[in-house]
Amino acid sequence: MIFYNFKCNLTARQNLARLRTAFGDETPCNTTIYNWFAEFKRGCVNLSDEFRDGRLSTFVNNKNIDAVRRMVESDRHVNNHGIRISLGIDMSQIQSILHKHLGMKNLCSRWIPQI
Template sequence: MNLTRENFRSMIYYDFRCGLTQQQNYDRLRLAFLNEAPSRATIYSWFNEFKRGHSNLNDDPHEGRSLTATTEDIISAVRRVIQEDKRVTYQQIRASLGIGMNQVQKILHEQLGVRKLCTRRIPHTLTDDQKHLRMDWCRQMLDKFNRRDP
């Protein structure tokens, strides 16, 4: 049976209310649940929370953006920002779009597939047009070299 953190917190709280010590609670949970039981540090931490009057057994909400910040609208906005200015920084993208630094990094690397090279963002994979432009430029340079042009 897989018990959640809230289930274990309920058991810890029950033992706390019954007057058991932290070590007694740890021993009971280890005996009953073996490796599934919370660590000693977790049990001691929750006992201290209960002593302070904390009685909510659920996780407190954390600050920060949810994973929904990576929407198609945000991805296309990041794409537009880096197309307008290839030297834009993470901080500038974050400030202009109001998303977290981790989201900026995930969008750039995982969604758009770009990386920073010599202070410019370049795509990992080139489009067909970009490949043809590079081939034309290389041919021009080879022609210059073969003609011995400086």
């Protein structure tokens, strides 16, 4: 809709007002709309995401969760660096697996379930 309103020669402010009327609280923030308008003015009208370097969030999956669980169960003193080297996943994803998915916390260099 942002692109359509741009093609109809509306300003970013008019576009924002229309979107708020139609979608209320689900409207993208002002910055998003102004950024899209700036892109369209520069001639960038490709609406699909471009390729980005970096690890995918799909590294937090059942296979890796199970692998981390097995590593912690076999050695309660395993550290994040050891897990990272073993699985080749990012530290933030290891933290997510340990804390959010496995409910673990580190106490005195030992992984224990959170209570």
